[in-house]
Amino acid sequence: MVARIIELALYRAQRSLAEDEQAERASRAQERTRFHFWSGASGKRYVHSVYELLECPPLPAANFVLVRRRANGRAEALSIGRVGNGAPSLNLAEIRQRGAELGADEVHVHLLADNSKLGKLIEFDLRTGQVEADIARLVGGRAH
Structure with missing residues (x-):
């Protein structure tokens, strides 16, 4: 039988620090999600949510x-397109692959x-x- 002595104050401090770090990471991820407007040839502006390529969540059909x-x-802008798979994870995989390439x-x-x-029209407007x-x-x- 092995016994281990735990200092309660140290344990609480480490736990609190870990919780603070987790909250800070979540806050930074939320700050990174910002917006950018891209204009099409028509002059219309389209709002886009901005994600780092590797932190983008699975997506429904989207431009x-x-x-x-x-x-x-x-x-x-390196590429403008659309994903339309029924599975959000497939859309994400397609975007990440194209982005990495x-x-x-x-x-x-x-x-x-x-x-x-409408998605196709937006894609054409943005590309043009x-x-x-x-x-x-x-x-x-x-x-x-």
Whole structure:
């Protein structure tokens, strides 16, 4: 038989510290979930929830933008698309795989499309808007 002496004050302090760390981690995760607006070619702005690629939760059918965050804080869109699997875990797996292939560190998710048709229209609007923004950036960069 082995006996162990436990100092109650030390045990309580360690337990309290662990609970505080857990609460802080939850708070940081909540702070990381922020919002970003992406504009389509139509001029309409679409609100997206922002997640780190590896901390994105399983998702229902949704529009997404895979993003690389630059050192200056600017979000660079790497890919714009939609996931429409019935299983949220499959949608998440697809997004993470595509993000890893492209070197993305964030995923911006738009969940407000009411149906598949609207989701496709939003995807097209965002893709076209991104192409126009890229062209404007290139033309502007050459002029200076």
